Amino acid sequence: MAKKAKKIIRKEYTSADVKALRAHSKARTPVVKIAKEMKRTIGSLRQKALKLGISLGHQR
Template identity: 70%
Template sequence: MANKTKKTVRREWTKENIKELKAHSKARTPVAKIAKETKRTVGALRQKALHLGIGLGHQR
């Protein structure tokens, strides 16, 4: 039986993607919802936000 692992798909962050992420940050959209819309993982979104110096989701 063949090992069926999911292949990682890496996509570059375009200027449009970054603009959209900043808009979601400002609107405080939940990270899970952003992940579904952008087809990126929650971890990828959080890492990019950290790199950009913006917050994501709710801040306590």
């Protein structure tokens, strides 16, 4: 029997989410910690940060 594909459920970013993401960016919080707190994937957070023009995590 073939496995059933998992349905993708998208969650919109609210203004509060964006505000929190900016605060985490300024505090240089690790992306893994942000992802767990906001219940979003690391990729999703990085894409949103890229669109907002902010950096996430530490700088190399």
